[in-house]
Amino acid sequence: MAAHLKKRVYEEFSRVVQIPQEEAPAKKLRLSKPSKSAALHIDLCKATNSTDALQYLLHFARKPVEVESVEGVVRILLEHYYKETDNSVRLKIASLLGLLSKTQGFSPDCIVDDAINTLNNEKSHQVLAQLLDTLLVIGTQLPESPTVRQRLIEMACKHLSDTYFGVRNKCLKLLGCLGMADTPLNKDNDGLGASLGGVRDIQSIISDFFGDQDPRVRTAAIKAMLQLHERRIKIHEIIYDQACRLLSDDYEQVRSAAVQMVWVLSQLYPESIVPIPSSNEEIRLVDDAFGKISHMVSDGSWMVRVQAAKTLGSMLQVSPHFLEQTLDKKLMSDLRRKRTAHERAKELFTSGEFSSGRKWADDAPKEKLDTNTVNLIASGACGAFVHGLEDEMFEVRIAAVEALSQLAQSSASFAEKCLDFLVDMFNDEIEEVRLQSIHVLREISTHITLREDQLDTVLAVLEDSSRDIREALHELICYTNVSTKDCIQLALLELLKNLNKYPTDRNSVWKCLKFLGSRHPTLVLPLVPELLSTHPYFDTPEPDMDDPAYIAVLVLVFNAAKSCPTMPALFSDHTFRHYAYLRDSLSHLVPPLRLPGNGLDLVDSRCGSGSVESAQLFLQESLNRVSTIQNLEAPGAQDLLNFTIRDLRRLGELQTELAGAADFCATYLRCQLLLMKALQEKLWNMAVPLCLKQNVTATAAAQQILEETYKLEFLYSGLESRQVATIHHIRLQAKALQLILTARTRQGLDPLISSCEKFLQDIESFQRLFVAELPHLQDSFVDKLLELMPRLSSCKPVEMVKILLATLRLSGLLQLRLPEQIHRATATIIEPTGESDNPLRFTTGLVVALDIDATLEHVQDPQNAVKVQVLYPDGQSHVIHPKPSDFRKPGPDRHRLITQVYLSHTAWTEPSQIEVRLLLAYSSSSTSLSSSSASKLGWSDSIDSLPPPEAAVEGTIPFSKPVKVYIMPKPARR
């Protein structure tokens, strides 16, 4: 029962991804080229009625057509088109024509005439629309041909007067995609243009349809205009008025498109002057547009509201006083007329305004005011963000928050003003919005200094139960400037409260205090005696060094002390001792201090350990030194390798920036060393039975090299094709070694033959994969093998093994070139800590959830690659694949895994420890060859483009330290 239950648990919570082995599409030679069109022709002739014909066409459309036969097919289709009476069949043919003209390598100019011809004779509106769509495709395929373009545009203009909206839509689209600014159209071919007289350009034709009766056509017209803009044709300023009128359209899609249009124009002509209706004043166009778009933030449709709110964020040229109105709900119209109406504004202020609703009866009627001066709603911009931020839909709120952030980043004064609103958003009911506003506040925090009351509100969020929110807030506090020492104290208190309430936030809180201290040394200084509870006369008891709160205080003080030399004078003796301790144990949080006490200069030697450049130099030199080893059997080579490996490892520890590179080199060299050791032995010349032991070590070495190469390939990011080739090269060597050992130990020819064949395949695939890299592999093992390839593939296994052995022993060390940046994927399990002595008790057969919190660095695609392994003391192990939503991305190249794994086991008598670790799964089919491009390909794409994976090796690399968890499955009571 228990086992069954457990099985079910794993079934439900772990996901096994099986990559289906798709068969590579068999590529047959198509000898019967014309047959495709011929078959179609026959089919179409056979079709007795339109339904049949339609079926044939649908069937036909499923298969691709080769470039050569496209034209033939098109002819047949057209021929059939003229004969066909049924609309749906003609429609399908028209759409097929469009599809076919998209075929790569086919130039559709030969069918332009036919298409236009069919267009002229067509009666059905739907088919017309489809034909125009086809023309659009043809037009976009032929960007270089102005005559075709001109003809198509004329065609479109002609059909603009169609009564069916679809046709007008397509015509507008065509005009938008193909129309040119510089060629005025001579429109005398139909009534519409003629009545308005002679030469008109494309924009005025399109803008005529801004007033179309059908909203879909209006939308299409605006979209066409936007398309023109995208094609870098400058839109006329006259359009602005028309676009503004469309902002009050009845239909949301029109309004939404109009918002975009107005925005485009405001970016094109920001400094133009437009008049304010019903007054004789004028303002900048961008300001006017800003006002109008702000207006749309209180639109009836939330789609439009989102659009408007987003758009506002990118209107950076707007004048500051307009910008500030967006945060004010009060009467704003007079601001616009400020230049002329100062006195009136003053009068207005004293005579009577709306009340704020905060105090009772402050709206008691006063003397009647001159209503002429108060113009409430039309002054669009006012309060746009206030509205946006308290919108019903969180999508709008998020858009508004983002827009605020963009605007605030470009204007310090606005940043100051929007602070209160952002802080208010911390209380939003949707967590996403809260999180977003915290992030935004962090982004603009360079502009602002928090006042005490604002800080108070900000810090109140520290008690939020959501970890994401708290961590975002810590991040925010890291970047915040505060104004007074009280603020520091307040922040410290709240952070300690937070620490007390949520002990898991420890690291995050410490980090936060580190930045707080180093940013505000002068504000911390007066607080030091209080913080360290020192007393001028009395000795105070020494605080507990393991108290996280005390450590937090020390972190704050030490970081402040770094740039405040007078501070250490205030420390008591034990503080210095604690400093030394923390400097060692939490060196990333505690900076080196120049401490005067005891004549001891506590400045750490480590901080002077030199710059990255020198370390880089050292690394390069070590590699160069290694490259002097020409022959694997050279004396002293092993020692040199050994020392270099040791040096590199140490370098990696010291210089975190180069840790990846150093580690990578060290591992690579270790592979070389292993190989060298395995080959160097004299015993190769002995008879097999005599050196059994030797064989064992060599086999182990080969195995280890293989493992290491997988690590090299998949654990490090930033590898270039060249390094991957090198790695594959050494893997090939290891495989050769394995082959030789098999040949020596095992008797029987059959297994040997098959493994020989496999090896040959490996060589081939290596050659195929790294053709570009082969020149760099001169004189290497592979190079030599490839020379001998003809001989190898024909000779007998035994002979082949001999050749291999010889080549292997003769081949030199392949020099490693370092790429720009190498990072090693690392993972740290933060939780469980493995310190707990209390076993996790649960009833057998049931499950217990174990919270896992880990940070991953430099892991590409962690959603697919990272797995959790649970190892039970009886050797059982389970691999759990976390849900994609368990991964968060707090920063570039950093991921955070917060998940739960479910444990279950049969009853134990004693509590015992299980091990939890993270695994990095790899499969050599999705090889990191040309890593950046290949990994970005979609699932289905990569299957198609990569060669079918032969002998894909799948495996996992443990890349975190295992953590022990004490568990105790109790037997179930009955």
Add this chain to the structure above:
Amino acid sequence: MPEIKVTPLGAGQDVGRSCILVSIGGKNIMLDCGMHMGYNDDRRFPDFSYITQNGRLTEFLDCVIISHFHLDHCGALPFMSEMVGYDGPIYMTHPTKAICPILLEDFRKITVDKKGETNFFTSQMIKDCMKKVVPLNLHQTVQVDDELEIKAYYAGHVLGAAMVQIKVGSESVVYTGDYNMTPDRHLGAAWIDKCRPDILISESTYATTIRDSKRCRERDFLKKVHESIERGGKVLIPVFALGRAQELCILLETFWERMNLKAPIYFSTGLTEKANHYYKLFITWTNQKIRKTFVQRNMFEFKHIKAFDRSYADNPGPMVVFATPGMLHAGQSLQIFKKWAGNEKNMVIMPGYCVQGTIGHKILNGQRKLEMEGRSTLDVKLQVEYMSFSAHADAKGIMQLIRMAEPRNMLLVHGEAVKMEFLKGKIEQEFSIDCHMPANGETATVTTNPSVPVDISLNLLKREMALGGPLPDPKRPRTMHGTLIMKENSLKLVSSEQALKELGLNEHQLRFTCRVQLQDPHSDPDTLNRIYTHLKSVLKGYTIQHLPDGTVMVESIVIKVSSSAEDTSTKVLLLSWSYQDEDLGSFLSTLLKKGLPSGLC
């Protein structure tokens, strides 16, 4: 011209007992039927004798629509339907229908059982009344009869509050009831499409207020409560059982959860639990957040809020109590208020509007000594705070709604006269539409200009299309020839031939003839010939025939020549044309009057 008449029986320049009569297109509709909080006598209910002096209301009203369940909008409903007498349909939304009887029952209990009034409606009457209710869904068009249709829109304010569009033919009225344009913790914002009604009847409780952002208010509220609790004081929040109470509960509940506070929160019991149940049920009527999260946890299942018992009021230590009613005019909230008023540590937060005459109104206006029944006085020492949490639209919200609906006329109700005056001025200036604000019993009349739909025959339309330009331009009116037939209440525009056929009439030809004297010395046939050539040169593109019988035909116009009896050089031309060729005929006559050019042979 057709007219729409609006007469408020209650809520005209006043808050309370909303009851508005609308006559539109021959239909009479009653919008809301509420009671007044401030009175305990006959003024409590609307004056139904305005409709009819004696007898039942059924024959005078086509339907009654209730916008939401607040008593000032539905309190008089059983009185009207059962005691005065009305049997027609009563429309309200589903949540309103569910919650309304609970409140009515509560109201009845207080008035009858506590105050001992007689001649009041009974429980049975409430039940009978609710049987007449027809439930409405949002955006569902309900056909009351053949001509009258109503449609409900979401109004925010309280659960189930609706704005109603009433439509007869092309005339329409929108009644907002109470509405809220800013969403809150549990409800969304009011929304209406661009329905362009003839009249928009809007509440105007906060006609002169533009409120601070919602979040500011929430923060202030939480801060005040939190501070008071930390001081060890007790906080009284008088609320009406439903509506704001739920919003504040959610607010405090989440705050308590986030801040991990321990002080108890109580909610005076009774109808609340039943009503809370409905809040849990009608999730579709709540805001985005609750709708999205109710699967995990229904926000109305409170963890920290417990039922209140009267004895708890004397418990030591801090606590927060929500008590009804909201204006401190009676009931539990007043009792607790009396108990706590003497301690300056305590606090009362008035979250909404208070009607004049209630204790709430008095203390908000700063009165520190209250006269209670029995000539005793009460010293008010506790802090009095006001937080505008009423979910009514503020001035800006009202303006926003007007912009959304684009009405042709505006009518303000449910507000104080002076404030309305202010808003009226704004509306008239801003939107340049008429704005009315009738007092109770006063009728506002709006003449409408309804468009009259006319069926046009397809043939005629096609013929016009063929004649005119390629596309009909919706922006420009166009003239066309046709015959309008009015038959059995329907209007039809057909071509004249068809009209003749349908009506069985003969076509009458109308011909104009005119004589033109012409000085021409030639003989008659020669003159005719000259005229023929002349016309030929002038009128190109017309068919001109010289017929053998001595006439010239230009299209259908006949020209004959005869010499006058006295003077042979004076020729008399006889022109005759039909009515259809009026243009050409008059052109020809003026042309010929000028005489023939001399150069003709």
